[in-house]
Amino acid sequence: MTISWLEFEKPIADIQDKIDELTAITGYESEISKLRTQIEKLKTKLYSDLTPWQKVLLARHPSRPYMLDYIDLITSEFIELAGDRGFADDKAIVGGLAKIDLGEDKHLNVAIIGTQKGRETKDKIARNFGMPHPDGYRKALRIMKLAEKFDLPIVTLVDTPGAYPGVGAEERGQAEAIARNLREMSVLRVPVVVIITGEGGSGGALALAVGNRVLAMEYSVYSVISPEGCASILWRDSDKAEDAAKALKISSSDLFQFGIIDEIVPEPLGGAHQDYKLAAKYIKESILKYLAELKNMTPEELIAQRVEKFQSIGVYKSN
Amino acid sequence: MPTNGKSDSKMEIPNGLWIRCDGCGEILYRKSLEQNLFICSRCSYHFRINARKYIEILLDADTFEEFDPHLTPQNPLDFPKYPEKVAEAQKKTELDEGFTYGKGKISSFPIILGVMDFNFMGGSMGSVVGEKVARSIRLAREEKIPLTIIATSGGARMQEGIFSLMQMAKTSAELALLAQERIPYIVILTNPTMAGVLASYASLGDIIISEPKALLGFAGARVIEGTIGEKLPEGFQTAEFLSKHGFVDIVVSRKFLRSTLTKIIDMLWGKGKAEIEPKREFVE
Ligand SMILES: [Zn+2]
Numbered sequence: 106m107t108i109s110w111l112e113f114e115k116p117i118a119d120i121q122d123k124i125d126e127l128t129a130i131t132g133y134e135s136e137i138s139k140l141r142t143q144i145e146k147l148k149t150k151l152y153s154d155l156t157p158w159q160k161v162l163l164a165r166h167p168s169r170p171y172m173l174d175y176i177d178l179i180t181s182e183f184i185e186l187a188g189d190r191g192f193a194d195d196k197a198i199v200g201g202l203a204k205i206d207l208g209e210d211k212h213l214n215v216a217i218i219g220t221q222k223g224r225e226t227k228d229k230i231a232r233n234f235g236m237p238h239p240d241g242y243r244k245a246l247r248i249m250k251l252a253e254k255f256d257l258p259i260v261t262l263v264d265t266p267g268a269y270p271g272v273g274a275e276e277r278g279q280a281e282a283i284a285r286n287l288r289e290m291s292v293l294r295v296p297v298v299v300i301i302t303g304e305g306g307s308g309g310a311l312a313l314a315v316g317n318r319v320l321a322m323e324y325s326v327y328s329v330i331s332p333e334g335c336a337s338i339l340w341r342d343s344d345k346a347e348d349a350a351k352a353l354k355i356s357s358s359d360l361f362q363f364g365i366i367d368e369i370v371p372e373p374l375g376g377a378h379q380d381y382k383l384a385a386k387y388i389k390e391s392i393l394k395y396l397a398e399l400k401n402m403t404p405e406e407l408i409a410q411r412v413e414k415f416q417s418i419g420v421y422k423s424n
Numbered sequence: 425m426p427t428n429g430k431s432d433s434k435m436e437i438p439n440g441l442w443i444r445c446d447g448c449g450e451i452l453y454r455k456s457l458e459q460n461l462f463i464c465s466r467c468s469y470h471f472r473i474n475a476r477k478y479i480e481i482l483l484d485a486d487t488f489e490e491f492d493p494h495l496t497p498q499n500p501l502d503f504p505k506y507p508e509k510v511a512e513a514q515k516k517t518e519l520d521e522g523f524t525y526g527k528g529k530i531s532s533f534p535i536i537l538g539v540m541d542f543n544f545m546g547g548s549m550g551s552v553v554g555e556k557v558a559r560s561i562r563l564a565r566e567e568k569i570p571l572t573i574i575a576t577s578g579g580a581r582m583q584e585g586i587f588s589l590m591q592m593a594k595t596s597a598e599l600a601l602l603a604q605e606r607i608p609y610i611v612i613l614t615n616p617t618m619a620g621v622l623a624s625y626a627s628l629g630d631i632i633i634s635e636p637k638a639l640l641g642f643a644g645a646r647v648i649e650g651t652i653g654e655k656l657p658e659g660f661q662t663a664e665f666l667s668k669h670g671f672v673d674i675v676v677s678r679k680f681l682r683s684t685l686t687k688i689i690d691m692l693w694g695k696g697k698a699e700i701e702p703k704r705e706f707v708e
Contacts, residue, residue, distance in 0.1 A: 268642065268643075269651075270643030270644075270647045270648045271648060272652065272660070274642070275641055275642060275648070275660070277669070278669065278670070278671050279623070279642035280619075280622040280623040280627050280640075280641065280642040280671075281627040281671055283592075283623040283642070284592075284622075284625070284626075284627035287592055287593050287596035287597070288597070288600045288603075289600070291597035291600045292600040307580075308589070308620055308623045311590075311592060312623075315596075327586060327589075328585065328586060329582060329585050329589040329620075330580075334647075338582065352503055353501065353503075353585045354501045354585055354586070355585070355586065359586075360586060363500070363586060363587070365586050365587075411597070412597045412598075415590060415593040415594045415597050416594055416598070418590040418591075418594060419551035419552075419555045419587055419591065420500040420584070420587055421495050421551045421552045421555055422497075422498055423494065424494035424496055424520075
């Protein structure tokens with residue numbers, strides 16, 4: 106797959122183009138090696154000093170790996186389950202039963218659920234750009250309850266601009282579906298590990314993110330509102346999204362500092378889309394690490410820990 | 425989902441002897457409007473009223489004991505101009521924050537009552553509102569007393585960013601614990617209840633009541649219109665719309681909130697022992 110470059114990445118893209126050109130002809134090995142050193146240096150510099158808005162752009166990068174890419178790379182088997190048993194099968198959310206390979210012929214059975222954005226135009230439309238309807242949240246909860254019934258740990262991967270704002274979504278109770286997930290997820294009797302892999306878009310993301318452990322990938326963002334939405338409400342100008350991204354403090358490092366997430370999952374230099382396999386390896390390591398931590402907790406302990414985690418979030422003063 | 429905390433000033437009840445109804449345009453005499461619980465006598469439009477007024481309407485006189493009145497917001501994100509907005513709202517409402525809760529009695533039944541106030545930054549939910557809602561739920565659980573929350577909100581409070589979002593999970597988790605103890609939780613939705621508040625505790629009542637014509641929804645109408653590129657039909661996202669689609673049990677006039685709530689608490693909790701006491705002039 107060819108990677109598309111963002112505007113601020115143009116200096117890197119230019120060198121990469123040169124490397125590609127020279128690679129096509131022989132006799133430029135030393136030139137190429139020089140350029141490679143140059144590109145690594147440039148990348149290190151550029152990506153260690155990203156603005157909040159540039160992080161938003163990386164989180165939304167069109168080449169960023171999605172749920173199904175990670176499923177391919179993390180699980181050795183996956184059986185997708187479909188439908189909310191009430192109205193529809195929402196393709197913006199994918200969920201099912203999976204085996205994670207532990208090596209030495211050992212496997213861990215889990216339920217894995219996440220949002221899926223879609224890659225090509227047709228797929229994007231089928232996936233509704235990763236914006237779930239209530240049916241999607243209800244499907245997710247159904248699979249979580251199934252996992253609880255059969256004592257399977259739950260992993261969720263979250264990358265959504267938000268819950269879909271549409272007529273059908275309102276008619277079928279978008280608010281109710283999200284609220285119910287928040288309540289029911291908080292008292293699931295099995296371990297729940299959440300990874301924000303890209304965009305954590307407000308309530309639509311939170312509805313899959315009430316976990317014992319909540320992690321975020323390095324270039325993911327998690328926010329109560331999109332920077333564009335914030336800018337248009339606050340300054341009546343969606344072009345001020347860059348300022349809003351800064352004010353809202355939505356990057357993984359902010360979230361970690363605030364105690365909202367438990368760990369920042371590292372990404373390959375330049376973002377997960379530069380190396381799917383490495384990104385998936387980091388995710389898998391984090392999942393296994395935290396599921397191991399949670400393995401010996403009783404259902405009651407898991408519920409208590411999860412509830413307390415969210416009870417303790419908030420900044421206020423008692424006078 | 426969130427709001428900028430600006431209240432829609434046109435919706436507030438102005439001072440003065442005569443008030444124009446936003447529903448039908450009729451000029452109403454303030455005193456009689458007040459006697460009618462701020463419901464237009466001509467078109468039944470429900471004017472917005474504050475938390476104090478709801479407490480007065482619902483509870484037995486002088487039974488309300490407020491808890492945690494002085495939790496005050498901080499500025500965890502150093503969000504521009506947030507402290508000024510809070511100060512302005514505090515001055516305007518004479519409240520420290522937009523949620524008031526406590527213990528009281530309704531027709532002699534003990535009740536935990538929490539009321540949101542739209543005049544405080546559009547009823548938006550930040551850390552303080554979330555914490556106080558959570559505490560009201562905990563109080564109901566610990567004291568084994570039914571809980572009622574009167575909701576009105578534009579959604580999560582943008583200026584507290586991710587902390588506001590997390591209050592949705594916090595309050596919903598508390599409700600899960602309340603449900604395990606099988607203590608009744610009754611929601612009263614009022615105009616408007618939107619976004620992050622409707623998508624958490626305001627949708628999780630064992631029974632959900634709404635005042636007529638209240639605007640209720642997840643996404644704002646303008647956002648939806650912008651997404652689908654067409655105008656929304658008349659009556660979209662009203663209490664009646666949600667009732668039709670199965671998300672509200674009872675749409676009832678403010679005049680009957682007290683009697684309706686009393687009956688429900690009696691039937692769920694009172695084991696048929698208590699009588700419904702008529703209250704003041706507005707029970708019919
Ligand atoms: Zn009127």
